Amino acid sequence: MTPVLILSGILFAIGVFGVLTRRNAITMLVAVEIMMNAANLNMVAFSRLYHPELMTGQVLAVFGIGVAASEAAVGLALILTIYRRYGSTDVDRVDLLKG
Amino acid sequence: MSTVLTLGEGFGLGVVAFTLVGAITTVFVLLERRVSARIQMRVGPTRTGPHGLLQTIADIVKLLVKEDVRPEYADPVAFRLGPMLTAVPAVLSFVVIPFGAPLVMRALNVGIVYFLAVPGMTVVGLLLAGWASYDNYSFLGGLRSSAQFISYEIPRTLAVVTVVMLAGSLNTVDLLDAQKPVPYIVLLPVSFVIYMATTLAEVNRIPFDIPEAESELVAGYHTEYSGFRWSLFFLAEYGALYAAAAFATLLFLGGGNGPVLPAVVWFVGKSLVVVFVFMWVRWTLPRFRADQLMRLAWKVFLPASLVNLVLAAFVMMAVGS
Amino acid sequence: MTASDVLFIIFGVIAAACALYGVLTRYLLRSIVALGAFLTAVAGEFYLLAADFVAVVQIFVYVGGIVVLMLFALMLSTSGERQPLAGSDRRGLGSLLAYVLGGMVVWATVGTRLPVVPGRLPASVPYLGRALLGGQVFAFEVLGVILLAAVVAALALVRSERL
């Protein structure tokens, strides 16, 4: 089971890297989705490890996917609103204080 | 060792499925042209070969040797990916269709969700193709196609949920046994109607063919495509049409169940009848406007499918307990 | 080395490569397409881990839903440029942090002996449904509330700016 956890650690780090280094809001959302998938991978892996008959990890992964969908819907709505107000999806150009 | 065998089996059946979709497209294009001609009191293609039977063969040869044109400003990566992402899921969905009682490529335990999930990737292909072409018609066509696809996806999925509820399994093969006594079209007529109508929309047929409305959008998302890349869209369309008809047969018409004749004959016969109904509707009804199309999906089909779902669950529990 | 180990490595390499390309490329469209490929590879991993339902749900909701939503958002937020590019980025501290975090996670994982509580592995679908309506029913209803809140919030955001 360790390889799965290592893989999900690497994927999570890639996601963190994306969120920290990118300035474009859509790319940042892509990176967040990568992080969420790394977490889901962990849950499914642990579901096999501890009491596979309870399926807790898989249920959590399904919930995670549902929450990710809600998050993407609201996040992209936010990005579109920002785009229409500031003409850019670059988070550094968005200065709320000057808004 | 057995793993290599399974891999080979998958590869072989992949080749078979692709060939099957090619053959289906060849036959259906001819069928469609003849049926439409009959309905409109025309003759249709008659010149190539006896009764025009070789017409689509000639078309295929033409498509394969035609020049592959790409507009100057088109995005090269997305332009190539678009047709592939449209055609590949259409073929992939054939994996779980049981053509006879045991004749299924792979009876996945989650076959029904698989069948609904995989064609969903087509939307990405349509959007990419429309975007990549750098053409106003393509862009608009791609957006409209995908908006229509996702609008009708939900009522269709909810209609399938009622079937799963009754059958108690997500495996496509179990559906055959579950429908041994009585096919689900009798128990779930509303689901059947919703499924058929929304499927017509999903495979972009009249009266739901706004995305390719020739008089408005030239050819929609595939305006800029030619030759073999264009024919991939064509394969996807007819492959998806047959897959949807086969799935309707499986979900509501009892699949290959039937007396005397072998299951394969029953299955293919029933699904061809469904395909004929699709073609019949296409050439009989006029086209909807874009706003009518969306209103129908969200204000008629979606509420109807929700009510149908709750009612079906309620009746099932009342009768079952 | 069994077949599923080989498949695990193949899917893992594809997933990591696509994730890396997705966060590195300057082309917004390709970033989203790479996310789609990444999600498909992760779905393959789910299936290998005996979570077949989660795998198809991943394709259903992520590839057929979230990726499409992102493509729509991209197409609604370009101003006619030929190839929408992301602006300049800040590397440096962020990448250092990511390296440190990734290294720590991998180090911790390799160093830990995971206790295994074995149990019978059931066919996933019926048990998943029972778990959803059994022990997890509260979370199930909360997810309904989250979905409702998401619709209301996102619509409020989008509607606040009239075109």
Add this chain to the structure above:
Amino acid sequence: MNEPYQSDVVFLVGFAFAVVLLPLVALLVFRWVRPTHPGALKAQSYESGMPQASAPRRPFHMAYYTFALIFIVFDVEALLLFAIAPVLRDLGWSALAEVGGFVLLVAGGLFYAWRKGVLVWR
């Protein structure tokens, strides 16, 4: 790991490989047969013979996003129902009440959108 899941994945990988490979091979093989005569005129976008009216890929109508948004919420609802549907009959009335509550909650989102007039295509 687990045998049936593994062989399913192996099968699907082989299948997908064949389905992706065949069109690529066809494209490659017929590259030698089909003509290639690029020209400035052919490289233009086809908009019914007229010069391109305006640059495509402009920001589009918001309605597309709002519909996609409601779609994704119902997508999640449908997938949860798929998980529950096979066992609903065995779980009895209380389970049905729970599912009914969930469906009502999500349908509330549709009702909200309807009342706000979002479901009108302009």
